[in-house]
Amino acid sequence: MSAPFSVEIQRAHFIDGEYVAGDATFDIFCPVDQAPLGAMATGDEEHVDAAVSAATRAFPAWAALGAEGRLPYLKRFAEEIGKRADALAIAEANDAGVLLARMQHGIVPRAMLNITWFAEAALTLRDRVIQTPQATHHIRHDPAGVCAIITPWNSPLMLTTWKAGPALASGNTIVIKPPEWAPLSCALLAEAAAAAGLPPGVFNMVHGPGATTGAALVADPRLARISFTGSAATARLIAGVAAHNLVPCSLELGGKSPFIVLADADLDQAAATGALMYRNASQVCLAGTRFLVHADIRDAFVEKMRSVVDKLVIGDPRDPATEVGPIIHPRQFERVKSYVERAIVGGATVLWGGEAHPFGPLYFQPTMLTDVANDAEIVQEEVFGPVLVLQTFGDDAEAIALANSTRYGLGGVCFGETVHATSVAEQVRTGFIWVNSFGIRDLAAPFGGRGQSGIGREGGDWSFDFFCDVKDVMVPAKPFVPSFAHR
Known part of the structure; x- marks a missing residue:
């Protein structure tokens, strides 16, 4: 099905309002059938330097526009994204x-909203006044400067705009490093930015591998912020470099989130929602991949969820009927497969799935494993593929203890009678948790994790707090008398 779905896309970097080619390239492939999708320019240190230099030059004028002046540009940017839907x-x-x-x-609609919502929300960042008997405090959110945005391959368009929206709306200029396995939608974003008339240097993009292009970008001492979504291993490298330059980082990392099913849960609703964990072949950081089910309802729940999973349509993601697509890359496929193989050797029982799917070389069956020790690798490590594990518990205390027993703390799901489920959810150590639901998001709400799931929060004022330098301008309530005793 590859041919009818070809799209004309610029394969060069986008620096200072112009497309810039490079001597080196890297190839990308379609995970459906591993058909070649062409080559992308590979950025080197010179490309990164040019992009950061352009962003540095553009920053003063873009920041000086104020939120009102930036709003028309960003609205046009969102419109251009819509034209390329x-x-x-x-x-x-x-x-x-x-x-x-x-x-x-x-x-795509969410990507457009990521731009317009923050552009409009930035209008509220005028002085916030704190009045005290001693002074009037004018609290300002000043743009920080040049921001690096580094996004992963599992949802590049949504996550890039999720970061670019508040960064640009705050008055910063940006340099984006798209994921090398999936750079195409980000490349189209550069086209949209140019068509929207964003001033040269405000929006820059350099393609290439994280180990080289990304490393050169995060090492640039001119950066004011680094926003990264990806693995904890990469985050440690970025944080180490950023620490050397004292550059603040926002790190949204992986998860091993619990999916708790209490004895008083609506099992049909819980089972149907559980099957959603296979969406995007479970290559979703916030998916609930550890099913914690009350022992009394374990068999009934398994039967219901198996019934839903058996009906999932696995196939080409470009087919409207498909519900579960491929794993993105041979390296990731082998990683997922090896996790399952080791778990089975270690004594895990396969409730369903457990091996490759015949549709294509990068397809893996939706899988559920059980009879696993809580310290087992398959329970503790993020697989990032369509592999879930099921454990049982006897009471709320045990459910909460199991939910909190990994080093991650990103998301969670809890099904049960609403008051009961809410009480349990409040005791799970995580950045967010859905009660009797999944996937509900609002741009005004905070998003982020605890522990090895990241540092910082994105969304609403939390995004602005990160992408801005918060300043207090103090005006005394009465004439100030200098004194060495004054504090």
């Missing part, structure tokens, strides 16, 4: 294997 959807379905229907109906 079909191309963006096809591009990400092609290189990341994300469902085309989900791109069209969910992710």
Whole structure:
């Protein structure tokens, strides 16, 4: 199905308002059938330097526009994203294997909203006044400067705009490093930014591998902020470099989130929601991958969820009927497969799935494993593939203890009678948790994790607090008398 879904995309870097080619390139492939999708320019230290230099030059004028002056640019940017909705959807379905229907109906509209919502919310960042008997405090959110944005391959369009929206709306300029396995939708974002008339240097993009291009970007001492979504291992490298330059980082990392099913849960609703954990082949950081089910309802729940999973349509993500697509890359496929193989050797029981799916070389069956010790690798480590584990508990205390027993703390799900489920959810150590639901998001709410799931929060004022330098301008309530005794 590759040919009808081809999209014309610039394969060069976008620096200072112009496309810049490079001598070196890297190839990308479609995970559906591993068909070649062409080559992208590979950025070196000179490209990174040029992008950061352009962003540095553009920053004063962009910041001086104020939120009102930036609003028309960002609204046009969102409109240009909308004009490319079909191309963006096809591009990400092609290189990341994300469902085309989900791109069209969910992710592209969300990408547009990521830009417009923050552009409008920035209008509220005028002076916030704190009045005390001693002084009037005018609290300002001043733009920080040049921001590096580094996004992962599982949802590049949504996550790039999720960071670019508040960064640009705050008055910063940005340099984006898209994921090398799935760069196409981000490349189209550069086209949208140019068509929207964003001033040269405000929006820059350099393609290439994280180990070289990304490393050169985060090492640049001119950066004011680094926003990264990806693995904890990469985050440690970024944080180490950023610490040397004293650059603040926002790190949204992986998860091993609990999916708790209490004895008083609606099992049909819980089972249907549980099957959603296989969306995007479970290459979703916030998916609930550890099922913690009350022992009394374990068999009934397994039967109901198995019934739903058996009906899932596995296939080409560009087919509207498909519900589960491929794993993105051979390296990731082998990683997922090896986790399952080791778990089975270690004594895990396969409730369903457990091996490759015949649709294509990068397809793995939706899998559920059980009879696993809580300290087992498959329970404690993020697989990032369609592999879930099921454990049982006897009471709320045990459920909470199991939920809190990994080093991660990103998301969670809890099904049960609402008051009961809410009480349990409040005791789970995580950045967010859904009660009797999944996937509800609001741009005004905070998003982020605890422990090895990250540092910082994104969304609403939390995004502005990160992308801005918060300053207090103090005006005394009465004439100030200098004194060495004054504190």
